[in-house]
Amino acid sequence: MHRPWWLWCVVVACLLVVSPDRAVAADVFESWLRPAQPPADGFESFPVSPHASAGSEVRALARGQVVAVGQGGRSVTLEHLFHENHELRRVRSEYTGLEGVTWRPGQSVERGQGVGRVGAGGKREVRLLEGSRVLPDAEARRFTEARGRLPLPAEESVLLLISHAANELRMYERGREVRRVEVGFGQGEGRKRLRGDNRTPMGMYFVVDKHRGDFPGAYGAYYGGHWIRLNYPNPWDADWGVSQGVISRNVRDGIARAWRERKLTTASTKLGSGIGLHGWAGEWSLAESGGRLSWGCVVLHNPDITALYGRVPPGSMVVIF
Template sequence: MMLVIRKIGLLSVLALLTSACNEQVKAGNQINTSIKKEEKQIPEEPNNNNKSYDFLFFPHLGDGFSTPFHERINSISKNKQQQTLRWNHTVTESTTELLEQWSLLNSSEPSSIFSVAKGIVQTETDTSFIIEHQFLENGKKKIIQVEYFPITPIENIKSVNRNQKIGTLKGTTLFTRIRWTSDIPIYKKPLQWYAENYRHTTLPASENQLLIVVKSEYTIYHFEKGKLIAEFDICLGQEPLGHKEVEGDNKTPEGEYRITEKEKGPFYGGTGPWLGDRWMHFSYPNRFDAKLGYEKGLISKTQYLDIEKTDLMNGKTNSYTHLGGRVGLHGWNGTFIANGTQDLTWGCICMQNEDIIELFEKIPMNTKLIILP
């Protein structure tokens, strides 16, 4: 099948799809079904024509976390004679919940309580809110439900933005409870940890340029400020299933990465011709890959911390460990046939030369790349 650039509205392309592509669509529908089941309790479904990446554009997806108070409340006063925190914070954890206690040290004024992130109100009582917060971590959706009490809630709130006022504290102590149930992934970290480590999380709809790869569809999607611009057929590693974990496994990574290097051909050496006309390196291994590798004994703690630090600084991570590296987007030596089984590389994502030449000109450095199974 001849490769085509499938842009929005080109319905005539559908008539060219072969039975092999129909099998791809069937597989994509199975993925969509699982996503819908996961999100069945959410009042608003995303509307991206039922694509497997819909969850990345969920309208209530958060862009980061704060504390339940204005930032000034948690900071030390600039007046050296008044260097005191307004809140004393403690954490108690059990097998089913994590309870944080925020004790007000200076109660001279009423304290407003704010939502720690964007979310959907699940339950409202006379003294509390339970709010569900969704966010992305390494290209995967995470969900926590947080109960805020005792407060005088603002009534009739259905959804909230980050730092939106949800009520006023009753008394001098706020409790926040993170619950885990069979329907919610276990993620046992306190809100203070979220505020410190996840102050900013990826919000795909707000990215100026964004690339999404769906491995099961052998497709890369190009978005601009949340709008689908184009999609292209791709090739994957010779072992297409699963996430890359070690050098030489011939798997294509899965997760969230950044474009950290761009080069134009021709390329030389034994593998040079197979890179085609363009090369865009991305940041595998990222800090999540490094953490997994360290836990499995594949890299040292020093290597893990170095990759983590570099990744957090948007730098080019170390490609020369047992995790492997030098993985990227590139062209091909000639033309490949896009029949839904194009597993050709040692882990990279390859495209037809004419396609990557077009994409290369539109994608700046540090563009985010999300690779889905």
């Protein structure tokens, strides 16, 4: 039986979707940078009291997407995506005791935009959920207070995304990809935690120093003539250090302040320091090295670090995931 050409196209497309052997892997760089809905740029403060004047407006805690509207327009649920460290996180906010909800699932809501009015009873409930867990009010307040401002990596003037799994670096200028290069990492497996573990960190960092030319010392040649320093450790590295008794809370707070200002963080703790991007003492290959080269830094081929060096100014965001 003769079948029209378009039917064969449909069959092939279906096979590509359902066949594990043919499925196309999602691009981890684009999935992280440009998720299905616009990420939140910060959260409003969580309400202190459930009581409010009947008819007053209830506002969205953050930018998000409507995922559910209660029967009769008495409740609405929003989903919020946001970038934190090297992760793309997801939470939901629920607003009940409302009236006059006109939103529909799939619509986008901006931070502070009205989602409905307080019902006649004068009591509305706002809940924040991580997965299926409802955050207690005190925890929800701490959560929103700590995230009044959130990064929007796609809007950075210069952004470097670096994937451990793909051994790849991609450079973006205001969200537009401009270069892809192969990279190697530290000799130690896993995420950097302590000085001397020879591991490469995972997280969001900023360029704080650059140098090009000769490097003194026995290992100077291993810079490949270029050095782009990052402000490791960051607040999340420091949080781990506090939890393990490696650093104090005061040291952690100092690291957080310097990191927010895109400045160098302390180099004197057991968490280590001196992490950055550089070249190598000659050519290298993934096949021969497995990408395990440095004492914790990100290693580029010398022509690549030469090409990138002038396009990555101090203050540039670098995310290693």
